[in-house]
Amino acid sequence: MRWLFIAMSRHPSLPPGARVSDSDGLEANRTMGALVNRLLFEACPDETRATVQAHGRDAALDAAFGTLGEKAMTDLMANTDVLASVIQLGAYVDAQRFEALPTPQ
16 A cells, blocks of 8 residues: 555646655555565465466566555555545535436436
């Protein structure tokens, strides 16, 4: 989660105060690199090799990082403080207009 948040903080549409320092970004990348190396080459070398052989290196890494990103976002959103902040959005959505939207038959 930390690595994903730091990477997302680099997006130019976010305010400058949301940006994580370069040194924290570098440390997060080092830590994440060590984790990826451990998972791919030490904990799961047979699975890594089989997946790369079956789907190709790029597709295998895309799938692995996609799953990792989904898990990180799920864990972030499961935090009660984060969820409470997201739920507050409902106070600013026009409920009448939302209810008037068509629903599937």
